[in-house]
Every structure is written in structure tokens, then in C-alpha cells.
């Protein structure tokens with residue numbers, strides 16, 4: 001195939017939240033940097049996840065709540081690519097679509113955000129903490145069974161304004177989103193991965209496109225970060241084997257060492273009330289990231305994860 005790229009126009013499908021727009025603008029700027037003269041356009045869209053705001057996220061159901069409408073736009077050729085938070089991207093793609101790029105990861109941790117307290121340990125008995133993620137809920141309860149966890153929906157700004165209204169003593173948000181929106185001043189502490197292991201893909205941005213659009217795949221290639229991709233591949237393989245996404249009490253987080261020859265993957269499956277947290281880990285070469293994720297998932301299943309996940313699904317507290 002020849003190397004001179006013909007395509008000069010790229011339409012990016014994106015959600016309209018400030019965080020989604022930041023991510024789409026980031027991809028636009030990167031494309032413009034690597035391909036001077038290219039024309040990049042943002043196509044803002046609402047997804048079901050954006051529209052249903054009054055129901056706890058874990059009960060809304062349906063995979064890919066935040067991505068489906070963007071995928072339809074690509075399949076109908078109204079858009080060329082979609083930019084996603086990897087945490088929200090389902091394990092399987094519609095036929096003809098796939099991830100072609102994973103961008104360099106932002107900080108992957110969760111952040112403790114409060115107007116009155118500096119750390120989780122400082123919270124008084126029975127304090128109210130806002131989060132809509134079963135993973136965060138379980139891991140907070142593991143540390144502090146006395147806390148009251150209340151649901152918290154909406155985009156990052158909405159969640160912060162609910163905190164400021166006094167509805168919660170503290171809330172937990174992804175550090176990456178706060179940094180991207182220049183809201184890092186709101187972070188009191190970053191929760192360590194030992195306490196609050198991140199969700200698979202957290203902090204990473206991915207680009208989905210039509211798999212037969214070879215010109216687009218070639219255009220996007222310079223945005224790919226192989227190091228982040230190795231980590232996210234291991235995390236997603238674990239999630240896929242557990243059939244879990246970000247709406248079940250599953251966490252997985254991989255790091256690559258400096259020599260770039262070893263991936264260290266940690267995973268867990270928790271009861272939503274935090275009384276049981278099954279943790280395990282795996283190390284291996286980046287080329288084996290996928291197999292590592294599967295192996296870790298299978299050990300967790302053997303250790304009792306199947307039972308925990310079946311109970312979560314049966315209670316209707318998670319999307320299938």
C-alpha cells in the first residue's frame with residue numbers, strides 16, 4: 001500500500017459532556033499535528049447513558065450505554081471515528097467496527113474529593129460518600145463498612161455540584177477526568193491502587209473506527225501508544241473473560257515496567273457490600289497480555305468470583 005494519505009476529512013462522533021469533548025478535541029489536535037492540512041470535525045451526540053439520569057447507572061442495563069449511538073453513526077457513515085473513555089467501551093464490537101488506537105494513559109487512579117475532609121480515613125463514622133460504581137462502593141466499604149454510599153450520577157461537573165450542594169461528605173471520581181477538565185485542585189487525595197484498584201481501561205482514551213477504512217486506520221496510527229495498549233489489553237481480556245464492564249464490582253489494572261518487558265496485572269472481584277474481595281495478580285511479557293488477563297480471570301472464577309457475579313446479576317444490580 002502506498003504511504004501518501006488521501007483522506008483529508010475526519011468526522012469524530014463524540015458525546016457532548018465536557019470530558020468527552022476534551023477527549024475528542026485531544027484526538028483532533030493530535031491528528032492535525034501529525035497530518036497538517038487535515039480537516040477534522042466534531043459531531044456531538046447524546047447517548048442513552050447521557051439521557052437516563054434519574055436511575056442508578058447499575059440498574060439502567062444494556063451494554064455500551066455511552067457508545068451505541070456513536071457506533072451507529074459510524075456504521076451509517078455519518079461519522080468516521082468515535083473517541084471513547086476505554087473504561088466505558090464494551091468488550092465486543094458491532095460487526096465491522098473495532099478499536100484501532102489506544103492513546104497514552106492519563107493517571108489511572110480514583111480520586112477522593114471533598115470540601116471538608118482530606119482522606120478516606122478522616123471521614124467521620126457514617127459519613128455519606130457518593131459514587132454510582134459498584135467497584136468503588138465495594139472497595140470503600142471494605143475499608144470503611146460504616147460509610148453510607150449514595151448513588152451519584154451525571155457528568156463530572158454535575159457530580160461536583162452535587163457535592164458542593166452538601167448532598168455528600170465526599171465523592172469518588174476518576175483522577176483522569178478531573179485532570180483533563182483542569183479540576184485537579186478538587187482532588188484531596190488519590191486513592192492508591194492497593195485500596196481502590198481502578199476499573200479496566202480507566203484513564204485511557206481509545207479510538208474506534210470501521211475496520212475496512214484502511215486509510216483512516218493509517219491516519220490514526222501515530223496516535224497509538226503500544227505501552228498503554230499492552231496494559232489495557234490485559235485488563236480488557238480479564239473483563240471479557242469475567243463478562244464484566246464498569247458496572248460490576250470488578251477491578252483490573254496493569255502497569256508495564258521501565259524495561260517494557262513485564263506487565264504486572266492486578267485484578268479483583270468484590271461483593272458489593274465489601275465483605276468479600278477476591279484479589280489476585282499476574283505477571284508476564286507484554287506480548288502475552290491477552291492470555292494473562294484470561295488466566296487471572298479464570299483463577300478469580302475458581303476462587304469464587306462466579307458465585308459473586310451471579311448473585312450481582314440475579315439481584316438486578318448490574319447490567320447483564
Ligand SMILES: NCc1[nH]cc(CCC(=O)O)c1CC(=O)O
Nearest residue numbers: 085087173174176177202203204
Ligand atoms: N463512567 C464515566 C467515566 N468514564 C470515564 C471517566 C473518567 C476518565 C477516564 O477514566 O478516562 C468517567 C468519570 C469518572 O469515573 O469519574
